[in-house]
Amino acid sequence: MTAHLADPDHNPSFTKGVFLGEIREDLVFPFPEMAPEEKESLAAILDAFRSWAADTVDSAKLDHDGRFTDDVRTGMAELGLMGMNIPEAYGGFGASAMLFNRMFGEVGATDASLCVYFGAHQSIGCKGITLFGSEDQKQRWLTKCASGELVAAFCLTEAGSGSDAQAMRTTAVPSADGSHYLLNGEKIWISNAGWAGVFTVFAKVPVEVDGKTKQRVTAFIVDAHAPGVSLCKVEEKMGIKASDTRTVSFENVKVPVEDRLGDVGGGFKIALEILNSGRLGLASGSTRGAQKILEHALAYAKQREQFGRPIGSFEMIQRKFAIAAAEVYASDAGWMLTSSMVDRGGIDFSLETAACKIFGSDLVFRASCDAQQVAGGIGYSKEYPYERAVRDSRINLIFEGTNEILRALIALSGLQQPGEHLKAIGKAFKEPLSSIGAIGSYIGGRVKRQLVKPEFTKVHPSLKDEAEMVSTVIHDLALNVEKVLIEHGKTIIERQFLQERMANAAIDIYLATAALSRATWAVAKQGEEGAAADLDHVRVFVPMAMRRARRQVRGLERNQDARLKALAERALESGALTLPVPLDV
Secondary structure (H helix, E strand, O other): OOOOOOOOOOOOOHHHHHHOOOOOHHHOOOOOOOOHHHHHHHHHHHHHHHHHHHHHOOHHHHHHHOOOOHHHHHHHHHOOHHHOOOOHHHOOOOOOHHHHHHHHHHHHHHOHHHHHHHHHHHHHHOHHHHHHOOHHHHHHHHHHHHHOOOOEEEEOOEOOEOOOHHHOOOEEEEOOOOOEEEEEEEEEEEEOOOOOOEEEEEEEEEEEEOOEEEEEEEEEEEEOOOOOEEEOOOOOOOOOOOOOEEEEEEEEEEEEHHHEEOOOOOHHHHHHHHHHHHHHHHHHHHHHHHHHHHHHHHHHHHHOEEOOEEHHHOHHHHHHHHHHHHHHHHHHHHHHHHHHHHHHOOOOOHHHHHHHHHHHHHHHHHHHHHHHHHHHHHHHOOOOOHHHHHHHHHHHHOOOOOHHHHHHHHHHHHHHHHHHHHHHHHHHHHOHHHHHHHHHHHHHHHHHHHHOOOOOOOOOHHHHHHHHHHHHHHHHHHHHHHHHHHHHHHHHHHOHHHHHHHHHHHHHHHHHHHHHHHHHHHHHHHHHHHOHHHHHHHHHHHHHHHHHHHHHHHOOOOOOHHHHHHHHHHHHHHOOOOOOOHHHO
């Protein structure tokens, strides 16, 4: 299987295995290492970017002006960053997922708007051409994208459809002679719209199925300057102000048939695959951004004195830094481990990229708020970077699939294999005489699952207790998943309180496993004494994450979901959040 494709229908998944009570260690151990020559290339690219950014990128000015200067955009192209993950055959650098996402993290730590510009161009904008384009399409479009001559943008979201791509209204109707499509519709929240020379656009194409006309989501490469393409005003946003975000309209735009991307009806899969890899860049950018803003707060905490001592000496402040350090360590481990899955190929990484995006985006917003809190009054001033970090980081919880929809994706995808297994057993029980073997195998397997807990065998012995915590939660989650499916059956698709808990547990399990893999690698390289800091990070993160996960698993059986639903529906019906205060009655 080609690298950079998740291919959930054929490839193994660590997180899907967790829902079955399995630990697929071969997918997460050993922790990945870069080849020396690639590491050398990365160091050179990082040095060049840092030197350029120090002289050119003024985040306060970009935020104030709400626009990139020409030298910022020109500089990104001259550094070769606009073609980082475009194959060398088309003028790009051909970076591995590991190298690209490390670079994504560096851009994210430098400036959030610049990170959007960088990611919207190649992480999603022209990624579909890289993954699914014909040789002709790659030659015509990717070479210009790699040089920076063309900036790319991704057009999926509409006023009435986001994650629900089937609800889109944009259409592409084939011409009578089959030479082109007429594209009509409107896409909103398009990053890079004002700079773009090429769009990847998703639209519904009418097809005949059994004598009836059906609409099938299809992808197209669209010249941003073609007649009929128009841009609305730049959106005024809370943060990432220098990024150019607009609504893009298409009115009878002629798209040559040779610029259809993939097959008719293949657009939904193409969009998912693009977003699968795009989310990993967001995870890296968020994690590195979290570290950067907290290091500003660290410097302040060392010099700001209260009661005759630096505020960094107070334990409530220290706690913020310690927990964030452990979470950044695990989040870095998560995106690095998942990047290696992408590079290896033959692995379904779709749930892991979602887990990393959720964890990283939650982390950077929380870290920005904590850094602002440490800074106190100056944290609220535009003169300092803290309030900008809060505004800039908030979008990450919404970008490329909201964290709520991604949690539903993790849960429902994770439930698929256990659900299919139980469905098959249900059929067997309807014909017990001819299915004794299958029933016996199921009962025996269920007893075994209840009694035999999966174990990590590749974690370093010094982390035995932490590995045991994770394996216990995996075992408990799988048993409860089976109970949930038996109780709710198909209606589980509507039970989002339960979905959220399963996803949260799965996310913490994956990040804890990634941290164990990273620390095991560090101990093997440096010994326990040399890797003492790694061990401390893991010994803080894993118990903390597993406490959260255990709470989520317990909530699958014992919860207040009925009351939560009653409170929410009462508020939605009345329009009032809660009861009037007694003084107002």
